[in-house]
Amino acid sequence: MRYTIETCELTKKFGLQKGFTDFFLHPFRKDEITAVEEVNIKIEKGELFGILGPNGAGKTTLIKMLCTLILPSEGTAHINGYDLVKDSGKVRRSIGFITSDERSFYWRLTGRQNLKFFASLHNYYSNDAEVRIDELLSLVGLKDRADDEFLSYSAGMKQRMAIARGLLNDPAVLFMDEPTKALDPGAAQNLRGFIKEHIIGDEGKTVFLSTHNLPEAEELCDRIAIIDEGRIKVIGTLEGLKDALDKPDPGLNDVFLHYTGKEFKEVAPKRAYSGRRGVMRGFRGGRRGGLRF
Amino acid sequence: MAHLEPYGGDYFSFVLIGIAFSGYLMTALRSFSESIRGEQMMGTLEAMLVTPTDTSAIVTLSSLWSFIFMSFRVLMYLLIGILLGVDMSNANIFAALIILVLTIICFGSIGIISASFIMVLKRGDPINMFFMSTSELFGGVLFPISVLPEWLQTISHILPITYSLSGMRHALLQGYSLSALAPEIIALSIFSVVLVPLGLLSFTYAVKRAKMDGSLVQY
Known part of the structure; x- marks a missing residue:
């Protein structure tokens, strides 16, 4: 196994719900939207790979597919040598998923109780779990607050707790879905330092990180893939991507413009998938995707 | 009164067993789908499903x-019933436990089928609707089914609730032996043989369908 993560033509199409009239007028027509299209990625062990794109570009769908939460429509993928679909249980055993959604914890439980619960789902019990949880709480700097209720934590502490949870099973691969999304600039900077120093430096994990934050991608990632409208436009090191541009001292924003033909902030997700309801809202002229740059 | 004779002739005892044990069906119909719905609404389901623990577990x-x-x-x-004069001195506890295990297997499977519908449709589960509306009326919870017209x-x-309640009443109130309870045990076993694989298959399909649709955590 040369690559820790390897995808081949990985594609996800979602069926759109039919309206009442369509149901009768076109009963056999299948309306689909392509959220992720023919993605080919090869990531080596210990690499911090970033996937950069605006909201609705397909980053979260791609990560959820790689975490076995969404089944691909076409293509294949292997994580740690395990087939994403056939060996989904083994894939889950070898990965950690860190989401920016702070609702993914039980707010009335303490930080330690939350970790104990998720440790039991990873088949860690009693002493093994206690030892591992103590290690992780020290690693993320939350040992002193471990017995406080989760609801009393700041956004940064909640995100650190999400990292501790993602590391519970000592996974070879960590998937991070916009880990600094809910943080203020100071807390985000701290977290980036933590990821670089501890997750990569001390723990040596392979990290697959999605972000729509240019400085974050520039600061953290060994290699970057730019995704737009579900397609990977380019993959390379930041230096490599910049070298391809005929511009002095280009930024990642210029790289995005060069490879997608669009300003990062101008991207409106006409085709982009943001859940069925999101798509329907988009078609009805509602919110057209959040743009954070 | 003649309709109550097969159960010992006492309406209070009859209805006590009916209300007590029909609760298992209501629990099965609600708990599986509510546990999914609860985790979805709290936002914790995704974090749980990315662990090696199986979704069905x-x-x-x-x-x-x-x-x-x-x-x-x-x-x-049952304790309150005994205090109020319900006679369970002849109860066949072992037979009652067998009926109870079969009951929980049957009702649990129905609950899992119901949860499968919730996972795919999100709302409007027909299994829950069917069993909720028919079981109390036709399952012998409040009155013996023999008072109903034959059709x-x-x-x-x-x-399944019909056989479950009938078996439980016979075992607890009249102390029927296992051989005397054979019709109920056989009926519940047949239901179990059909419903358990059906429940597992429907749930596996529902999870696969939700993962295809990307709607696993939507509610």
Whole structure:
């Protein structure tokens, strides 16, 4: 196994719900939207790979597919040598998923109780779990607050707790879905330092990180893939991507413009998938995707 | 009164067993789908499903407390019944436990099928609707099914709750032996043989369908 993560033509199409009239007028027509299209990625062990794109570009769908939460429509993928679909249980055993959604914890439980619960789902019990949880709480700097209720934590502490949870099973691969999304600039900077120093430096994990934050991608990632409208436009090191541009001292924003033909902030997700309801809202002229740059 | 003769002739005892044990069906119909819905609404389901623990194990174990609590409630009902004069001195506890295990297997499977519908449709689960609306009326909870017109009794005979309550009353109130309870045990076993694989298959399909649709955590 040369690559820790390897995808081949990985594609996800979602069926759109039919309206009442369509149901009768076109009963056999299948309306689909392509959220992720023919993605080919090869990531080596210990690499911090970033996937950069605006909201609705397909980053979260791609990560959820790689975490076995969404089944691909076409293509294949292997994580740690395990087939994403056939060996989904083994894939889950070898990965950690860190989401920016702070609702993914039980707010009335303490930080330690939350970790104990998720440790039991990873088949860690009693002493093994206690030892591992103590290690992780020290690693993320939350040992002193471990017995406080989760609801009393700041956004940064909640995100650190999400990292501790993602590391519970000592996974070879960590998937991070916009880990600094809910943080203020100071807390985000701290977290980036933590990821670089501890997750990569001390723990040596392979990290697959999605972000729509240019400085974050520039600061953290060994290699970057730019995704737009579900397609990977380019993959390379930041230096490599910049070298391809005929511009002095280009930024990642210029790289995005060069490879997608669009300003990062101008991207409106006409085709982009943001859940069925999101798509329907988009078609009805509602919110057209959040743009954070 | 003649309709109550097969159950010992006492209406209070009859209805006590009916209300107590029909609670298991209501628990099964609610707990599995509510455990999924609850985790979806709290936002914790995704974090649970990315662990190696199987989805079906998560749903089953999340509902375990509801069944334990229901068992405690049934015990309380029976104790109060005894204090109020219900005669269970001849009860065949072993036979009652066998009926109870088969009942929980049948009702649990129905609950898992119901949860499968919730996972795919999100709302409007037809299984829950069917069993909720028919079981109390046709399952012999509040009155013996023999008081119903014969053509309506056909509905009673396709409901597992009918055999479950009948067996439980015979075992607890009249102390029927296992051989005397054979019709109920055989009927519940047949229901189990059909419903358990059906429940597992439907849930596996529902999870696969939700993962295809990307709607696993939507509610």
